[in-house]
Amino acid sequence: MKELDVFIQGENVDLCIPTAEFANDSDWYTWFNNKKITRFLEQGMFPNTAVEQVDFYHAQKKSGRVTFIISNKEKYIGVISLSSVDLIKKKCDVALVINNALDIKRSPFIALESMALMTEHAFETMGMKRIQ
Numbered sequence: 001m002k003e004l005d006v007f008i009q010g011e012n013v014d015l016c017i018p019t020a021e022f023a024n025d026s027d028w029y030t031w032f033n034n035k036k037i038t039r040f041l042e043q044g045m046f047p048n049t050a051v052e053q054v055d056f057y058h059a060q061k062k063s064g065r066v067t068f069i070i071s072n073k074e075k076y077i078g079v080i081s082l083s084s085v086d087l088i089k090k091k092c093d094v095a096l097v098i099n100n101a102l103d104i105k106r107s108p109f110i111a112l113e114s115m116a117l118m119t120e121h122a123f124e125t126m127g128m129k130r131i132q
Helices: 020-025 028-033 050-063 107-125
Strands: 006-009 014-016 066-071 076-086 091-098
Touching: 006 066, 006 107, 014 107, 020 028, 020 050, 028 050, 028 076, 066 107, 076 107, 091 107
Parallel strands: none
Antiparallel strands: 006 014, 014 066, 066 076, 076 091
8 A cells, every 4th residue: 555645734744635546445445443532423433445445535525525644654543534614614524533643642632633634624724614
């Protein structure tokens, strides 16, 4: 599996552009099968597979969802996205999923910086006025 291209570079994390190859060949789909990760998410209700993750990747490209894979500069550890993007009302939703077990000491800072980078992108680059 080749490395993902960095779209937004941070101090401790990078937000990278996912690919169909990454969706198929990585453990991305397993994050949504981990009860600790999905305890507050709808995604944990049903099992996820690599095929379903590839389908999600293709569907999100068409839906206008903005999705990035989070890298702690060593490995891929999470995903962050903007969905329900409304360019007229200038609002969207944000979601963040991180496998804390992959970087226990830095995971709170990784989550914080990932959210800061994504919201800055939404406000500054996309012109959003509200993020929920």
